[in-house]
Amino acid sequence: METTTFNKVKEDDAEILSSWTYPPPYDFYNHAQTEDRKQEWLTGNYFCIYKQAEMIGFFCYGESARVPVNNCLLYIDEYIDIGLGMRPDLTGKGGGKSFLTSILMEIERLFPNTPIRLTVASFNKRAIHLYEKLGFIIQHQFQRKSTTFYIMVRKK
Template sequence: MTKNDAKKIINWKYEPPYDFYNMDDNEESLQELLQYNGIFAGEELIGFYCVGSFAQVPIGRDKGSYPETEGLVDLGFGMKPELTGQGFGYTFVSFIIAEIQQKDCLSKIRLTVAEFNKRAITLYEKVGFVTQTSFLANDISFLVMIKKLN
């Protein structure tokens, strides 16, 4: 991810209720995005993904932490707003999973999604994720989903 790519992503704006995923235009967001991988269709930046702790939603000190699982990686990603809701999700998520599998020998991938995001949850279930648990963070309910890999 280049600085220019990160700035483009910071300026992406999702329509309500998905505006929950809009990023703040600040140095912290920029620095975090620089740790991510860009996804391109030709020259066009169409999305991004991250793995590890960057992909986890902060639960809060008093609420514990994600259940640890051997051979597992946390996944976070986003698609360019203009491309969401148009049937590209399955191919997009499958591409990211294939990229991760090429880099790491894993048995499971875990992701976290806001419970209100039924569109995304339906997609993740089609890709093979199942809900493991849920939690509240900042008064928002999140689902933690896992996909077992072959």
């Protein structure tokens, strides 16, 4: 059985994560390699996900997982927010369910009995389909710049 581990993002990890590039339309999720972004990786609630010794993705929770919006009321309640990203060369190959399941198990370990929420760009049908398969439903939608986002929740 493959072991999944979660480690707080370190300096080298931040460099690797910032270098990941996704093909269109997922290039929306590419991260700028700036000092501010690096500091966000290092000081926010970001964790690298490893299968054996190989980094396969990351997740974050809390404020780090929220899309900044003018209407902050969208994020006020008892949910724990999560964000995630799979290494670009692993996406679209059927590994998303086990990837997300391992994250959900870790979040449930860290925050027992807390409902989980995530925010996703509406064009990302592949991710939305996966989230729905794992029990998430669309609760709200909002616009930020030219992108529509869905806030999805998973209740216990």
